[in-house]
Amino acid sequence: MSVADFLSMKGYGLYVWGSYGVAFAIFLLEIVLVRRKRKTTLEQLRLMRDMEGEE
Amino acid sequence: MAINWFKYSAPTTFYGLAGKLIPWFAIPSALLFAVGLYIGFFVAPTDAVQSEAYRIIFIHVPASILSMFIYLVMAGYAALGLIFNTRLSAMMASALAPTGALFAFISLWTGALWGKPMWGAWWVWDARLTSELILLFLYLGFIALHASIEDPRRADKAAALLAIVGSVNVPIIYFSVKWWNTLHQGASIKFTGTTMHVAMQQAMFITLVACWFYAIAVALARVRSIILERERRTQWVTELPEVCA
Secondary structure (H helix, E strand, C coil), X not given: CCHHHHHHHHHCHHHXXXXXXXXXXXXXXXXXXXXXXXXXXXXXXXXXXXXXXXX | CCCCHHHHHCHHHHHHHHHHHHHHHHHHHHHHHHHHHHHHHHHCCCECCCEHHHHHHHHHHHHHHHHHHHHXXXXXXXXXXXXXXXXXXXXXXXXXHXXXXXXXXXXXXXXXXXXXXXXXXXXXCCHHHHHHHHHHHHHHHHHHHHHHCCCHXXXXXXXXXXXXXXXXXXXXXXXXXXXXXXXXXXXXXXXXEECCCXXXXXXXXXXXXXXXXXXXXXXXXXXXXXXXHHCCCCHHHHCXXXXXX
């Protein structure tokens, strides 16, 4: 089986790779968003602490 | 040996525990995806009827199962929060909702890409597909309702009610292929045996566990931010090394 055969999935390539491509893109996007959320939450907490320290 | 399980129901201790648990689910999840998809694409044979298109099953079925299962867990946490007024349960419900919604979307998306070559249609208003679409809307409704109420404790209560009432939809999705005449096929794996090739079963089971671990890891990571946000006025949060730094 060649790489081209594998990618074509006997003509169903668009459907098969369209399924896996979108699914894994969503997983990656979710991981990025969750990490970003943690970063911004920690930044806000530090900002809050600094503001309270000034009072 | 006495373990105080209630200790971990407090956000203070759960925050640390969740942080320690994440890699134990995230790394096995990646490995299991690799193994499951290897078996799914290189070991499992071509299907006699559906040719190579059937290989969508290794993401479609796990995503669909997870979308239903996460909903029940979310509704369970929401109910616990409503009954016992525990803070962490409501936070867990909020942490699970986006992941559940994404799995419901993946289920519908991969289903459409499978339906087009096999049925000739991206979408049909079949009982299975329609009830899964309702599941996605229930997740989105839960998230939107929670976000629309400013007081977090009141938001928890309102969203919990929605989650609990909506859970009636999950058995409808599950049994829809039995109760109605659907275009969607029935279950391939039954308690009485299966019609699937053993490698296909293995690949599907392994990717299912991979999705499961992924969902746990990402929900634990998300709940940590929710805990910090909602406990920001407490002393333990301000004393955390990652906040002090």
